[in-house]
Amino acid sequence: MSEKKTTHFGYQTVDAEAKQGKVAEVFHSVAAKYDVMNDLMSFGIHRLWKRFTMEFTGVRKGDSVLDIAGGTGDLTMKFSDLVGPEGKVVLADINDSMLKVGRDRLLDKGYSGNIECVQANAESLPFEDNSFDVVTMAFGLRNVTDKDQALREFNRVLKPGGRLLVLEFSKTNNPLLKKAYDLYSFTALPFMGKLITNDSESYRYLAESIRMHPGQDELKAMFEDADFANCEYHNLTGGIVALHKGIKP
């Protein structure tokens, strides 16, 4: 009998097939208060990390962009302005609760016309080969069960010369910052989660999943394994977050 494939869900080891459902539960639980929590947890700094990401996208008018795990559509809105009416932005997320919040938020802010909302799994994207100029994933990769497969999918749907940008929590080398960050994420984060969404477990998972996510160099190597060229990363806030970039040759 073959052994079941396992993966991590925070610090727990779970069946690979079960992780997707468990992550879905987390995001169903936090979707309604996702933006408020993001601002609170990061003191609003996540906006600056996303702003930095936008600078590396090189998006122009008429481009087609896939914002995978786009959640509440922060990046999608910026892309929508940049690509103009002749371009296209696809806001994709595996979680329908997050996607609904994102779609409503976009409509409330007057964004429509060049945006499509698609429920999609990063490991098997429902798009043709070579269809996007840019693919971005902000704070989503660590929740994906098979990250290598997801990276290969991003490569497949990108046009040659297209770029992938992954913004994700990473590892800091600064011992002082690491200590403060650990204290903050394992005590303050679950407490805030309990206070605002009445769900401390989801935020404990968030802190644990960040620790289990590959570091800067490891993720860069995964980009290279997925056939991306000119791979590079940029640390932000002392390495708490890193932006990885790769070009499809």
Added chain:
Amino acid sequence: MDQTLVQGALASAQRIINQALRYDAASAQKLAALAPKVLAIEITQPAMVIYVQFGEQLRLMAHYEDQAQARLQGDLQAFINLASNKDKHAALMKSDIQIQGSSQLAMGLADAMSDLDIDFEAMLSELTGPVVAHVVGKNLRRFGGWLKGSGEKLKQDTVEYVRDELQLAPHKLEGESRFTEIHKLKLDSERLEARINRLATHLNKPT
């Protein structure tokens, strides 16, 4: 410097500039006409590059994936001098700032900035209502006029005192005449140097 801090500074500056441009429709229109071009402002001391993308809203970036259409390069002091000068077009031409690429884009920005006239009264009226804004605006304009007049008078008096009473500086015309003489002397000496070089080449030529 950590990029988070850079992005924070740029985001704040961008917000303030775009907010201010809402109250000067003419300048905003001039800048929008330059869309979607990008100007790089490269400060050499301290080393820093800021990219400005033109459009209905200005976008400030620390990084730009493509080549900027124009690049202004100089030290911080040169940019401060430029910013404090009223006629930015002329100041840019005279300054130590190097222009690379489309000078038209750089001049377009300089023109728009020279004519910048933000309606602070309209800005204030959104917070306080038109009556209070008008009263505050009127008094501020009066105070501004007095400040400007007094500043000019002080400058003029100081110049006259240094030049006529202390006799530490020459008159402007005197100075210009001396500079013309020095320039002429420089040209003469260069001509003489060229002649000497030619003569030396002539004498060293094998017969």
